[in-house]
Amino acid sequence: MRKQVMLFTVCFMMMIVLSGCWSRHELNDLAIAVGMGFDKKEDGIQVTVQIVNPGEVASKRGAPGFTTPVSSFKTTSRTIFEALRKLTTQSPRKIYSSHLRVLVISEELARDGIMPILDGISRNHEMRADFYIMVAREATAENVLNTLTSIEKIPANKLFSTLEMSAKVWAPTVEVRLAKLINDLQTEGKDPVLSGVVIKGDPSKGVKKSNVSRIAAATVLENSGLAVFKNDKLIGWLNERESKGYNYVIDNVVRTAGEISCPSGGVIAIEVVRTKTKMRGVVVNNEPRILLDVFLDENVGEVQCKIDLMEPQTIAELEQIAEREVNNIIESVLQKARTFKVDIFGFGDAIYRANPKYWNEHHQSWQEQFFNLPVDVHTKVKIRRVGTVTDPLVQRAKE
Template sequence: MKIFLCFISLFLLTGCWDRNELTDVGIVVGMAIDKDPDTGDFILTSQYLRPAAESTQTPTPDRPYLMVSTTGKTISEVMRKANQTIDRRSFFAHNKVIIISEDAAREGLIQIIDTFQRGKEVRGYVWFSIAKDIGAKELLEIKANNIARVPANFLNDLFDNTEHNATAINLLTYYKKTLGAGINPVVSVLTREETDIEPFELLKLSGSAVFKEDKLVGFLDESETRGYNWITEEGPPSNRGAIYLPSLLQEDKFVTILLKEINSKIIPKVENGDQISFTIEVDQKASLIGQEATVELKNRKQITQYLNQIQGEGEKEIEKEIKKAIGKAQQDFQSDIFGFGEALNKEYPKVWNKEKDNWAETFAEVPYTVNVHLNIRSSGLIQGPFKPQE
């Protein structure tokens, strides 16, 4: 019996036959995908870590990352070719961000993402963004305003820290939305901004990219993206950015409203069998955290009246941005990025089945109503705005 147990233990103590030793792999932390304008081939640029340069004990003076570009007809081909140009086998499981050029996105992304999903080399939660007015590779190399020494780490933190940015999605979320019914995906946009002071160029998240089914059809600016976010974001808990409104107390002065919890609903309605309309309900909680005006509010009644006025102004601003985003999606793109069709499918599946084949055309004309409720729960005013003593 003892001999038998010893024999079995030999199998239990064996190592992982397919494990990757750290010294044998090149860890990819960022990827950029462009299209060759002459051949139409994919150009994959991979950002590899150089661990020795980041060592806390004996760091080398080398740049802490290596950029390698390969070209091929398919994503699988360019990923394999990377192994032919460096002295380690490419390891993509720790990749943090994928940037895709506008040209590649306009041709469709399923051919790209499908490779990642099937091969399982790139994990589904990696950040995913579109490069606007610049090559994807160039964005991956910009080092302006980086606290992190590796650009991919900077980009990862940029996505993590961006307030009120529902368009910052990962590969898996995009994949699900593309294959889902009644909603088209929206993806964050990375671009370069030139400045007159050092470092003379900035890399920033700005606006969003709109897709129709699988292909990029255009962009929303920052105001339109906020309108999109008002409709699609839900729930607590973290801060979701801020909006700035006229103070109403003094000309050219502003108040700052910090956005908190939000609950948004798209409510479909069908009348007479085929007349479809939608109501968008937005319930936004917020705090007043900044007041530039120095006019004194003398009592609680004046403060309450003032907050009600600010709430009204905030509701108008939110409604305006929502309508701006819907107008752009209906008139310019005919792309239901909000999930109107998805909501219709849940409440009226029979109606959806009749409309789904021509939903883009129906969505472009469908009427809607916007109801915004802004609740400023904390004013921070106490006795009113600060006023210097004479």
């Protein structure tokens, strides 16, 4: 009898644990959101959601009744949570946010502060934290999400893939997900940055399907610069050169390319294939200082001058020129950050790790200290390869 009771109890417990798909959602009942945007309005925050039209994306000919691969819905409320629920008055299906790819915040709203937005997003149990966050530069998030794109049918996927690829091979962009952004906002001695996206062309033409039915689209989306925040408010932008310098400082460059001047005139294109930056904070005689050691492996990508690349002395001279160029790039972003009086590099965090006692005594005045903080940059460049052509074709043509 006791065995039967135990067996019944075990079976009953297994029925509770293995209860099947009790929280399942049928695909036909869901509207899969891949992009979400936030704009400032007089009566609150406008939430725009980009929804995939499955029939149009999956079918080669397109499903009847659909003309675009995505649809968008928008509504305005004082809170994000309420706005997402209000969208059910427009969408015939429940908005499903687990496959979100990008979250776009308008520049106007970002200047007022993004903390209320992040609170509403981070509490949403349906949202995974693997989407990228970016700022719509001189545009609304609604217009960005409504711009149709070529190659990638779904605009949100285009924004996601472009940012990911640009960060890997070009460097003036940053991939910022929700967890990193929140961590930067909560870390003393570190202010956040976000990649910017601009609309190039007429936004009104970007919403038309004809925008992607031509060889060169009339309106395109492009990553442009880094948005600099002071606490949670946008205060300015870094240009392309400064953005690349920022990534050098924080050791976030995977690969990139640039150019240096030839000793005799002309330019040489350089491909950066490996980088490593070591940041150290030190406090000497109660004075903080940052030490940056930057190491780069480079290849020669293109030569537009008369030069002998088989001569070791020539390579050594080019390495010195490249080192000065990297130092200038880094110095440009250091000066810009001092102008904004924001520590976007985490120098304060480096000083804390080096000397917690000093940091605890001076962290409240760190913004003033950062303006005059000495930063010693030591760059070492090694040119590994010069390509398959030994003599520049420009030199051959002149001969």
